Amino acid sequence: MEVDKGKGEAEETRKVAEADRDTVTLKSSDGKLFEVSKEAAARLSTVLAGMIAGGSIDDNGTDLKQIGSEALENVVDYCNKHANSIPSAALISSSISFNTAPFKEPEEWERKFVDRLSHDALFDLVEAANFLGMERLLDVTCHKISEMMKGKSPDQIREVFNIKNDYTKEELEEIRQELAWAFYDD
Amino acid sequence: MPRRRPPAGLRSDEATSMVVLMxxxxxxxxxxxxxxxxxxxxxxxxxxxxxxxxxxxxxxxxxxxxxxRSPPMLGYFCNLYPDAGNPNRNKDAGPVSRFFPASAAYPRHPDQANWSALDARHGRVLLRSVRGNPRISVWDPFTGERWELPPLSDTWYEDDEDHWNAAVLCAATGGGGCDHLDCRGKPFLVVYDLLVHLLVGDWLLERANLCCSET
Structure with a gap:
């Protein structure tokens, strides 16, 4: 009885200690551990916010089996950088004019953050952002990928996205003739 | 948690290292x-x-x-005589309603010979024929769809054609009305406006008659 009580207390103490920590530990699909600011994780990811609020964060590393270590490292890096950044006047004003602005433009540091990534890393990151419900990171990564597609021909886009062309030559020619204006600068 | 969906687009068999996006x-x-x-x-x-x-x-x-939100302006229509400055031009050639692009988009048939544009709204252009009894037509320049409207009554143009005009409006009412962000495929309304001149003593009075035709 005494032992059980001791165990219960120890468990309680561990939970309190965990709740007091200002970071959470996340574990990638390949078993690597990453520390991230609890405040930033809860603010930037709806999924992590739900896990923190629901007490399903594991002190020894919360399993994120769908996310590889490279993508998780980028997610954590983004959260930590975001925690330290002060929103610029441009971001604040664009949030005010949300109804007229298509999407919030990425901040300068966010641009630099995604510019250094390889195609594969960027595509992994956009999926991780989607999985974790990170709206802002999803916005930044999707914006970057749409910029990568700018001015590219269908062939070049297929190459970047690794997509097989399922049109016949005749089908393509017919559409190109019908919408010739879209191909002037090919 | 977000649900995974099958990838859009078919992946080529040769390369397997790249991520295929959902x-x-x-x-x-x-x-x-x-x-x-x-x-x-x-x-x-x-x-x-x-x-x-x-x-x-x-x-x-x-x-x-x-x-x-705000749809871009793809271009505008101008009613003109394309050969007006040429002394050798064909005197019988009628005016043309011509599309001038403000973006890269360009309709397949930018010139509507012997038609003049009266109005353009929500992706539709209202055209009237310039020869014979006026005919009215609603045209989507990018899909090429065209709707001919019933001919006007003789009383509308027998005196002076300049005294009537028309506009094409979106008539979608389902679901609490239309926000005009995507009117294509929805019903439209053509509103005619006829000015009737009445001479009473020394006063010239104008009276506007409105009449609608829904399609």
Missing amino acids: EELVEEILLRFPPAEPASLVRAALVCKPWCRLISGRRFRRRFSEVH
Whole structure:
């Protein structure tokens, strides 16, 4: 009885200690551990916010089996950088004019953050952002990928996205003739 | 947690290292294309058939309009005599309603010979014929669809044709009205306006008659 009580207390103490920590530990699909600011994780990811609020964060590393270590490292890096950044006047004003602005433009540091990534890393990151419900990171990564597609021909886009062309030559020619204006600068 | 969907687009068998994006992510990326560059979306639609279905689907078009709010001006119509300065021009040649692009987008038939544009709204152009009894036609320059309206009554143009005008409006009323972000395929309304001149003593009075034709 005494032992059980001791165990219960120890468990309680561990939970309190965990709740007091200002970071959470996340574990990638390949078993690597990453520390991230609890405040930033809860603010930037709806999924992590739900896990923190629901007490399903594991002190020894919360399993994120769908996310590889490279993508998780980028997610954590983004959260930590975001925690330290002060929103610029441009971001604040664009949030005010949300109804007229298509999407919030990425901040300068966010641009630099995604510019250094390889195609594969960027595509992994956009999926991780989607999985974790990170709206802002999803916005930044999707914006970057749409910029990568700018001015590219269908062939070049297929190459970047690794997509097989399922049109016949005749089908393509017919559409190109019908919408010739879209191909002037090919 | 977000649900995983099958990838949009078919993956080539040779390379397996690259990530294939889920359809919902492809949609998020394509939504961020600038509306003033419609050619980018046409090119993306030619990448593969699933992307084409995605881009031309009602859901995507609706979201694209909602996100970007103000539709871009693709161009304008000008009623002109293309050969006006040429002394050898064919005197019988009628005016042309011509599309001048303000973006890369260009309709397949930019010239409407012997028609003049009366109005353009929500992607539709209202044309009237310039020869014989006026005929009225509503035209979507980008899909090429055209709707001929019933001929006008003789009383509308027998005196002076300049005293009537018409406009084409969106008539969609379902679901609490239309926000005019995606009116294509919805009903439209043509409103005619006839000014009747009445001479009473030394006073010239004008009276406007409105009449509508819904299609």
